[in-house]
Amino acid sequence: xxxxxxxxxxxxxxxxxxxxxxxxxxxxxxxxxxxxxxxxxxxxxxxxxxxxxxxxxxxxxxxxxxxxxxxxxxxxxxxxxxxxxxxxxxxxxxxxxxxxxxxxxxxxxxxxxxxxxxxxxxxxxxxxxxxxxxxxxxxxxxxxxxxxxxxxxxxxxxxxxxxxxxxxxxxxxxxxxxxxxxxxxxxxxxxxxxxxxxxxxxxxxxxxxxxxxxxxxxxxxxxxxxxxxxxxxxxxxxxxxxxxxxxxxxxxxxxxxxxxxxxxxxxxxxxxxxxxxxxxxxxxxxxxxxxxxxxxxxxxxxxxxxxxxxxxxxxxxxxxxxxxxxxxxxxxxxxxxxxxxxxxxxxxxxxxxxxxxxxxxxxxxx
Amino acid sequence: xxxxxxxxxxxxxxxxxxxxxxxxxxxxxxxxxxxxxxxxxxxxxxxxxxxxxxxxxxxxxxxxxxxxxxxxxxxxxxxxxxxxxxxxxxxxxxxxxxxxxxxxxxxxxxxxxxxxxxxxxxxxxxxxxxxxxxxxxxxxxxxxxxxxxxxxxxxxxxxxxxxxxxxxxxxxxxxxxxxxxxxxxxxxxxxxxxxxxxxxxxxxxxxxxxxxxxxxxxxxxxxxxxxxxxxxxxxxxxxxxxxxxxxxxxxxxxxxxxxxxxxxxxxxxxxxxxxxxxxxxxxxxxxxxxxxxxxxxxxxxxxxxxxxxxxxxxxxxxxxxxxxxxxxxxxxxxxxxxxxxxxxxxxxxxxxxxxxxxxxxxxxxx
Ligand SMILES: CC(C)[C@H](C(=O)O)[C@@H](O)C(=O)O
Ligand SMILES: CC(C)[C@H](C(=O)O)[C@@H](O)C(=O)O
Numbered sequence: 252x253x254x255x256x257x258x259x260x261x262x263x264x265x266x267x268x269x270x271x272x273x274x275x276x277x278x279x280x281x282x283x284x285x286x287x288x289x290x291x292x293x294x295x296x297x298x299x300x301x302x303x304x305x306x307x308x309x310x311x312x313x314x315x316x317x318x319x320x321x322x323x324x325x326x327x328x329x330x331x332x333x334x335x336x337x338x339x340x341x342x343x344x345x346x347x348x349x350x351x352x353x354x355x356x357x358x359x360x361x362x363x364x365x366x367x368x369x370x371x372x373x374x375x376x377x378x379x380x381x382x383x384x385x386x387x388x389x390x391x392x393x394x395x396x397x398x399x400x401x402x403x404x405x406x407x408x409x410x411x412x413x414x415x416x417x418x419x420x421x422x423x424x425x426x427x428x429x430x431x432x433x434x435x436x437x438x439x440x441x442x443x444x445x446x447x448x449x450x451x452x453x454x455x456x457x458x459x460x461x462x463x464x465x466x467x468x469x470x471x472x473x474x475x476x477x478x479x480x481x482x483x484x485x486x487x488x489x490x491x492x493x494x495x496x497x498x499x500x501x502x503x504x505x506x507x508x509x510x511x512x513x514x515x516x517x518x519x520x521x522x523x524x525x526x527x528x529x530x531x532x533x534x535x536x537x538x539x540x541x542x543x544x545x546x547x548x549x550x551x552x553x554x555x556x557x558x559x560x561x562x563x564x565x566x567x568x569x570x571x572x573x574x575x576x577x578x579x580x581x582x583x584x585x586x587x588x589x590x591x592x593x594x595x596x597x598x599x600x601x602x603x604x605x606x607x608x609x610x611x612x613x614x615x616x617x
Numbered sequence: 618x619x620x621x622x623x624x625x626x627x628x629x630x631x632x633x634x635x636x637x638x639x640x641x642x643x644x645x646x647x648x649x650x651x652x653x654x655x656x657x658x659x660x661x662x663x664x665x666x667x668x669x670x671x672x673x674x675x676x677x678x679x680x681x682x683x684x685x686x687x688x689x690x691x692x693x694x695x696x697x698x699x700x701x702x703x704x705x706x707x708x709x710x711x712x713x714x715x716x717x718x719x720x721x722x723x724x725x726x727x728x729x730x731x732x733x734x735x736x737x738x739x740x741x742x743x744x745x746x747x748x749x750x751x752x753x754x755x756x757x758x759x760x761x762x763x764x765x766x767x768x769x770x771x772x773x774x775x776x777x778x779x780x781x782x783x784x785x786x787x788x789x790x791x792x793x794x795x796x797x798x799x800x801x802x803x804x805x806x807x808x809x810x811x812x813x814x815x816x817x818x819x820x821x822x823x824x825x826x827x828x829x830x831x832x833x834x835x836x837x838x839x840x841x842x843x844x845x846x847x848x849x850x851x852x853x854x855x856x857x858x859x860x861x862x863x864x865x866x867x868x869x870x871x872x873x874x875x876x877x878x879x880x881x882x883x884x885x886x887x888x889x890x891x892x893x894x895x896x897x898x899x900x901x902x903x904x905x906x907x908x909x910x911x912x913x914x915x916x917x918x919x920x921x922x923x924x925x926x927x928x929x930x931x932x933x934x935x936x937x938x939x940x941x942x943x944x945x946x947x948x949x950x951x952x953x954x955x956x957x958x959x960x961x962x963x964x965x966x967x968x969x970x971x972x973x974x975x976x977x978x979x980x981x982x983x
Contacts, residue, residue: 336819338850340826349820387774392823402778402831404824408753412768451875453702454715457758458770460706465768484704488882489911495861495886509817513879516854520861545855 259289262572263296265322265329269303269347271546272556273332279558279609280330280540280565283581286616291577293569298325302347303334303546314347319354322537328568329539330561331532333546349390351539352383357532358414359383359421360511361567362543364518364528367589374440375498375521378425381511382418382462383532385409388508410458410507412465419466421533422446422505423473426480429502441502445481446470449490449506449514462507491517515543524598526557527589529564531571538571540564554604557596559585562612584615625655628938629662631688631695635669635713637912638922639698645924645975646696646906646931649947652982657943659935664691668713669700669912680713685720688903694934695905696927697898699912715756717905718749723898724780725749725787726877727933728909730884730894733955740806741864741887744795746788747877748828749898751775754874776824776873778831785832787899788812788871789839792846795868807868811847812836815856815872815880828873857883881909890964892923893955895930897937904937906930920970923962925951928978950981 264284268277284295300318307313313334322329336346351357360381366374391407423446430444448466450459463484470482485493487510494501494514498521506514519528528543542560550556566581588594594611595601603611630650634643650661666684673679679700688695702712717723726747732740757773789812796810814832816825829850836848851859853876860867860880864887872880885894894909908926916922932947954960960977961967969977 338816338818338826338829338852340822346820387817387821390820392821394823394827397777397779402827404776404827406774406821406824408772408774410770411763413763450704451753451878452704454712454756455753455758455772456706457760458772460704461760461768461770463704486704488878491857491879492882492886492891495883512817512854513857516858517861517883520858525858 259292259294261294261296262327263298263325264568265298265300265318265326267300267302267318267329267331269332269546270305270335271333271548271551272544273303273334273546275551275554275556275605276542276558276561277330277332279605280561282609282613283562283565283584283616286613287577287580288617291574291580293574293577300329302331302351304337304344305335307341307344311343313344314350319351322351322355326537328537328572330565330568331539331541332561333542333544335546335548345390348541349388352532353388355532355534355537355539357383357534357537357539358417359533360530361421361425361533361571362511362515362518362528362530363567364515364522366522367586368438373498373521375518376440377498377501377518378429378503379511379515379518380418380422380425380503380505381515382414382506382508383511384508385411385414386508408455408458410461412461415462415465416469418505419469422466422503423470423477423480426503427477430479440499443481444479445483445502447483447485447490447501447504449485449487449504449510451487451510453486459507466505487514490514494518495521519543524557525560526596526598527559527563529560529562529567531564531567533571538568540568554606555597556605557598558605558609558612559589559596562609580616584612587615588612625658625660627660627662628693629664629691630934631664631666631684631692633666633668633684633695633697635698635912636671636701637699637914637917638910639669639700639912641917641920641922641971642908642924642927643696643698645971646927648975648979649928649931649950649982652979653943653946654983657940657946659940659943666695668697668717670703670710671701673707673710677709679710680716685717688717688721692903694903694938696931696934697905697907698927699908699910701912701914711756714907715754718898719754721898721900721903721905723749723900723903723905724783725899726896727787727791727899727937728877728881728884728894728896729933730881730888732888733952734804739864739887741884742806743864743867743884744791744869745877745881745884746784746791746869746871747881748780748784748872748874750874751777751780752874774821774824776827778827781828781831782835784871785835788832788869789836789843789846792869793843796845806865809847810845811849811868813856813867813870814848814850815853815870815876816850817853817876819852825873832871853880856880860884861887885909890923891926892962892964893925893929895926895928895933897930897933899937904934906934920972921963922971923964924971924975924978925955925962928975946982950978953981954978
């Protein structure tokens with residue numbers, strides 16, 4: 252038992268492609284894990300799991316019980332592709348990814364957005380840390396009619412001290428970790444680390460006010476640990492403005508669920524394509540890597556989706572499971588592909604196929 | 618009485634500078650109105666009115682009853698500067714502009730964002746039509762404690778069929794009007810007019826679903842009038858992404874209050890400065906022009922705020938009061954100043970003072 256760290260560790264990973272291009276990119280996650288040199292001491296089992304709108308239409312449920320129980324009892328982590336959510340109310344349908352985040356208490360959605368040093372992109376190197384279980388995503392909605400017969404609908408936006416504190420802690424820990432990596436000589440545009448709280452407490456003084464105040468209190472109570480990190484804040488509208496005008500001024504941005512959703516798409520626009528942006532849904536005992544892009548029905552089945560968001564999400568999953576070196580290997584392979592700027596999918600102006608981009612990155616991992 | 622249209626019409630305009638740079642830019646609105654050549658047949662009375670955080674601190678109310686009653690009984694329109702809203706809960710304080718929008722039922726906040734044809738800016742020519750009275754801005758919030766003593770806060774997001782229909786109608790009418798202006802030879806980047814509904818009904822199927830569905834129904838029921846206008850939609854996160862990647866594909870964007878708030882700051886980032894972006898709060902019987910920027914305490918009192926957002930808001934106020942030609946004169950004077958790109962405030966990279974920019978624009982109106 253004393254030598255267990257030297258033996259190959261086996262991780263069981265759930266693969267949930269979902270809908271649309273999810274089915275084309277999730278295989279990339281599996282392939283990069285399988286390609287990791289044995290020197291990293293990792294072996295993988297994979298379990299194919301169902302979820303999504305296609306499955307809902309075929310089987311009446313978007314998130315089968317078997318998927319949930321396999322994740323809970325057999326897996327250490329998972330990769331989720333995308334779902335094509337209907338925009339009109341479909342009786343009985345509910346987004347499986349929103350449900351997974353809540354049911355597995357994956358309280359943080361971490362979304363790094365980083366430009367590649369290829370002389371084309373504007374320098375961006377930030378992480379959005381999005382609360383992942385509450386806000387308007389509690390989905391407590393109701394409708395009723397006015398006496399005159401016109402309709403009214405209401406939704407609850409819920410913010411708790413408990414979730415705000417957890418996401419605040421995660422944001423500061425990530426800022427500290429980024430600082431440590433920079434201290435080790437990792438190139439970055441940031442000379443000084445910071446966490447920016449984003450909120451709209453000039454209007455929502457109680458809800459967003461609680462979010463803001465809880466994170467401020469957490470910081471004040473843990474100054475010993477986080478004193479090297481500057482605490483900043485931005486009202487969400489102004490945050491979107493500044494994100495585009497001066498992205499280089501942001502390091503870690505923390506926000507409630509909905510603002511995090513909006514800001515991460517906004518930040519993605521800064522670096523050329525949503526197809527590059529990974530995310531990781533992180534809980535105490537479980538992580539799900541998930542590309543930020545959607546199911547993209549317009550390009551489905553053409554083998555042209557960018558697999559990089561999924562490959563980076565796979566690395567993030569490893570990172571949050573504690574396997575930093577294996578994660579770094581994957582990140583570097585992706586960066587090398589992007590810096591070379593040759594075998595590149597159409598969203599980045601290239602002509603390569605999904606499978607060609609995957610092959611190129613696999614070659615750099617082996 | 619038959620000749621009344623030939624006589625000079627007198628309009629009474631409330632001036633509400635508010636806080637910070639509001640005090641420096643609102644005078645510009647008054648000056649451009651006074652500078653309008655008499656051939657436009659307009660005369661103006663001005664009433665100075667109080668509101669804002671400074672006033673709250675001095676007098677215990679952010680929106681005095683006298684301001685509200687003067688607007689209601691004496692004015693045809695008003696200009697509002699900015700307020701410095703506190704981000705923490707201040708007992709008894711409530712944002713006066715949010716209150717004015719609701720109390721005067723100014724149901725639409727119209728925010729045009731247009732680049733100037735100066736060879737520098739990326740072409741953008743869109744209007745954000747923001748619902749202005751409901752959504753999370755109903756500010757119905759409460760807090761309570763869990764049994765373990767931790768805090769919870771909730772806010773109501775309310776969407777009504779009545780308000781959604783009104784804002785939808787406004788969006789289509791603006792799209793039609795923009796099309797008519799283009800047909801008259803006005804230069805524009807849009808070959809075909811459109812209204813894009815922005816929402817998050819993949820998560821908020823009842824509230825944002827009602828917004829979306831009401832506007833779709835309105836369109837279907839008024840196809841005879843609006844058939845030349847294409848109806849499109851974008852989920853709000855993807856809307857922010859596309860706003861930055863392909864702004865030239867958007868003409869009129871309509872959204873609930875909060876998304877409209879966020880999107881208008883986002884769009885402002887596309888054209889160089891929030892200091893350029895006007896807005897108009899529009900109701901059945903009243904309009905308030907309002908620059909989109911805030912009170913900007915960091916540059917207060919230095920005579921360097923950009924007065925253009927206010928000057929354009931003044932023109933918008935005239936436009937919504939039915940005085941298109943006078944409005945056009947002001948817009949042209951501003952465009953001429955920007956195209957010349959000489960007497961320009963610091964936010965645009967210039968060195969001119971607020972008062973110098975105003976003078977330059979006044980010269981072009983006289
Ligand atoms: C598909 C949708 C429910 C989801 C969200 O809003 O969280 C997506 O936009 C995301 O960002 O992961
Ligand atoms: C100051 C604030 C209450 C206001 C809003 O959120 O509406 C502002 O951001 C705006 O856009 O006019």
